[in-house]
Amino acid sequence: MSRERTNPVLxxxxxxxxxxxxxxxxxxxxxxxxVKLGLEYYMANGPEGVRKAAPxxxxxxxxxxxxxxxxxxxxxxxxxxxxxxxxxMTIHAQGxxxxxxxxxxxxxxxxxxxxxxxxVTVLTSLDDSDLAQMGVAGSTEEQVVRLGRMAVEAxxxxxxxxxxxxxxxxxxxxxxxxxxxxxxxxxxxxxxDQKRVMTPREAVEAxxSYIVVxxxxxxxxxxxxxxxxxxxxxxxxxxxxxxxxxxGTPADVDAALEGGADxxxxxxxxxxxxxxxPETAATLAERAGAVLKVxxxxxxxxxxxxxxxxxxxxxxxxxxxxxxxxxVEQIRxxxxxxxMKAIKISxxxxxxxxxxxxxxxxxxxxxxxxxxGQGKGLPGGNGVAFDWRLxxxxxxxxxxxxxxxxxxxxxxxxxxxxGAGWVDVSSGVESEPGRKxxxxxxxxxxxxxxx
Numbered sequence: 001m002s003r004e005r006t007n008p009v010l011x012x013x014x015x016x017x018x019x020x021x022x023x024x025x026x027x028x029x030x031x032x033x034x035v036k037l038g039l040e041y042y043m044a045n046g047p048e049g050v051r052k053a054a055p056x057x058x059x060x061x062x063x064x065x066x067x068x069x070x071x072x073x074x075x076x077x078x079x080x081x082x083x084x085x086x087x088x089m090t091i092h093a094q095g096x097x098x099x100x101x102x103x104x105x106x107x108x109x110x111x112x113x114x115x116x117x118x119x120v121t122v123l124t125s126l127d128d129s130d131l132a133q134m135g136v137a138g139s140t141e142e143q144v145v146r147l148g149r150m151a152v153e154a155x156x157x158x159x160x161x162x163x164x165x166x167x168x169x170x171x172x173x174x175x176x177x178x179x180x181x182x183x184x185x186x187x188x189x190x191x192x193d194q195k196r197v198m199t200p201r202e203a204v205e206a207x208x209s210y211i212v213v214x215x216x217x218x219x220x221x222x223x224x225x226x227x228x229x230x231x232x233x234x235x236x237x238x239x240x241x242x243x244x245x246x247x248g249t250p251a252d253v254d255a256a257l258e259g260g261a262d263x264x265x266x267x268x269x270x271x272x273x274x275x276x277x278p279e280t281a282a283t284l285a286e287r288a289g290a291v292l293k294v295x296x297x298x299x300x301x302x303x304x305x306x307x308x309x310x311x312x313x314x315x316x317x318x319x320x321x322x323x324x325x326x327x328v329e330q331i332r333x334x335x336x337x338x339x340m341k342a343i344k345i346s347x348x349x350x351x352x353x354x355x356x357x358x359x360x361x362x363x364x365x366x367x368x369x370x371x372x373g374q375g376k377g378l379p380g381g382n383g384v385a386f387d388w389r390l391x392x393x394x395x396x397x398x399x400x401x402x403x404x405x406x407x408x409x410x411x412x413x414x415x416x417x418x419g420a421g422w423v424d425v426s427s428g429v430e431s432e433p434g435r436k437x438x439x440x441x442x443x444x445x446x447x448x449x450x451x
Contacts, residue, residue, distance in 0.1 A: 007033030008204055010061050010180070010212045013053070016044035020398050021053040023338040023362030026315055027263075027399065030290050034059030034087065036212055047083035061180070061210075062086035065120050067095045070102035077106040077115070086115045088180065088210075090160060093119040093147040097154035104155030116178060119151035120160040124183040141165055145172050152177050158209065166206040181208040240415055240448045243294060243401060244441060246274035246426040248434065253287045255438035259445030263292035265318065265424070268300070268308050273434030274426065278311040285312050294318050294340065302334060309335060316340050318365065325360035338362035340401070344369045345386040351394055364396055365424060368404035385410070391418035408443040415451050423448055 009032040013021045025035050035054055042050065042064055054060050062084055066073045073091060080089060091103050100119060107114040121144040122131070128140050136143055144165040149172060151159060158178025161169055166179060181203050203211045244256040245265030256264050266281045267274040276284070285293050295314040297305065299321035308314075317335055319328060320342040332339045340363035343353055350369075357364065368386040385405025402420035407428035415423065427433065429440040 008208065008210050009200070010034045010036045010210050012036045012038065012182075012212050013041065014038070016040045017359075018045055018049050018052055019332075019338070019359065019362045023316075023340075023399055025053055025058060026338045026362070027292055029058050030292070031262075032213075033210065034061050036061040036063050038063040039065065047080070050084045060084065060086045061088040061212075062115070063090045065090045065092055066103070067092035068099070070095075070099045073099050074102040074106040077103050077117070078109065081107065081110050081113075081115050085113065088118050088158075088178070089115040090118045090120050091156075093121050093151040093156070093159070097150060100151055100154035100156050104157075116157040117155070118158045118160055118178060118180055119147070119156040121147045121151070121165070122162070124162040141168050145169060148173060148177070163203045163206065163208070166203065166208055170207045175207070178209045179207065180210045180212065182212040184211045184213050240411075240420070240451050241422045242445055242448045243292070243422065243424040244426075244429065244436075244445075245294070245296065245403075245424055246272075246430075246434070247284060247436060248274060248276060248280075249436070250284065250287055251438060252436040252441070253284050255436070255441040256445075257288065257291065259442045260449055261291060261441075261445060262422075263294055263316075264288050265294045265296055265426070266312065266314075267296045268304070269296065269298045269320075278308045281308070282311040282313075285314070292316065296320055299323060300331075305331065305335060309337075316363065318342065319361075320365075320367075325356050328357065328360040332360070332362070340365050342367050342403075345390060345404075348390055351390070354394070354396060358398075361398055364398050364400040365403055366391065366400060367424075385414070388414050388417040391420070406444075408440065408447040411444065411448050412451050415448070 011028050011032045013024055013035055015021055021041060029035065035058060037050055037054060037060065042062070062080060066076050073095065077089065080086060091100065093100070103117050107117050122140055126140065131140055131143060141164070144161050145168050148159045148161065148169050152173055158180060159169065160180045160182065162183045163181055166181060169179060184200050184203055200211055200213065241262040243263035243265055244261045246267050247253055247256060247264050253264060266276050266284060269275055292315050293313065294316045295308060295312060296318040297320070314337060316338050317331060318340040319331065323341065328339050328341055339361050341357050341361040342365045344350060345366050346369040354364065368384040399422070401422040401424045402414060402418050403424035405428070406414055406423055406425045411423060414420065425444055429436055429444050431437040
């Protein structure tokens with residue numbers, strides 16, 4: 001993240017899975033100030049896993065909360081700074097001033113590229129009663145300010161604190177220390193194991209330098225299809241993210257961008273009326289700018305992937321054919337990009353394929369099977385929906401999108417029934433197969449963004 005803050009949002013990637021983390025980071029890094037990888041991820045994957053999920057250029061908050069004797073912490077800071085190049089890195093303030101000084105000295109050895117040392121004061125999962133049981137006298141606020149003052153005087157660049165202690169810390173220490181603030185929850189959402197929380201706007205207005213926002217529940221590594229990753233989180237209002245697929249002209253791209261699309265999709269499958277040659281797609285991708293660019297392929301050969309990627313700057317490969325988990329793995333390794341695997345759904349039995357792709361796909365997309373009587377038909381974009389109630393109560397390792405038969409008049413019902421946080425539309429914004437309608441694109445985006 002820039003040393004001069006421009007976007008205060010750090011998204012917490014709460015998973016130990018490299019593929020899931022890579023997909024989430026690819027989908028969000030252009031829209032947030034940085035990503036937070038924590039102890040679960042670091043212990044599961046080490047520095048190499050950090051580099052794979054958050055390659056150079058992705059602003060990184062490495063939240064490992066080091067707490068040991070000074071020499072050990074100094075060595076850990078040096079190792080992490082060299083291997084992962086984090087922008088921010090956490091230690092525990094309760095390690096004491098000598099430990100904090102050692103961490104800062106180790107950090108300073110890296111010059112302008114050094115990680116900023118952020119000291120954790122009191123975990124946001126603790127409150128006054130917890131501190132009393134631990135033998136700490138005084139209130140949580142008093143302990144936070146006491147530890148915060150000590151840490152900053154010892155050389156910490158900033159502090160981790162709950163939203164409730166932003167004001168007291170600013171009053172005691174001024175505006176210089178960086179304040180990284182977890183415990184951020186949208187109005188009306190569940191608080192999970194966080195005991196001292198605030199909404200994003202409230203935290204920033206109170207003086208937070210960065211706010212840590214979770215991308216899903218903290219109840220386990222597998223995510224409910226109606227509650228995490230691609231799914232909606234909590235009960236409060238939350239804008240749905242939208243991918244407009246099958247774009248073919250500059251006017252299509254302009255309509256998607258003007259309406260606020262979060263991702264655009266280009267089809268590289270000759271039988272489809274939406275098929276593009278790489279040269280045309282490259283021009284459209286450049287026009288799309290910073291939004292997520294997804295390329296749809298159907299059982300592609302390596303040579304076709306290579307030809308397209310040589311010209312088109314894609315962010316995600318969408319696989320909409322009969323690709324096996326092994327083939328998805330091969331494509332991810334060959335392209336170096338996250339892979340989204342389409343799962344065709346007509347009944348509950350079709351969800352049996354989901355687990356097969358846990359270790360292969362970075363994203364999943366749930367789409368309806370082609371209509372009966374159409375033979376194999378096109379793999380997607382058929383204007384057919386499946387029963388969204390089938391999504392309820394199911395789990396996905398990866399973030400996911402809902403597709404199939406969506407249009408402006410049913411997207412709210414689809415999202416509220418399935419719990420989708422991402423929706424993917426193609427035929428629902430067309431006047432005929434392969435011809436996008438700017439008015440329908442605008443209507444769909446307005447409907448989705450109002451949910």
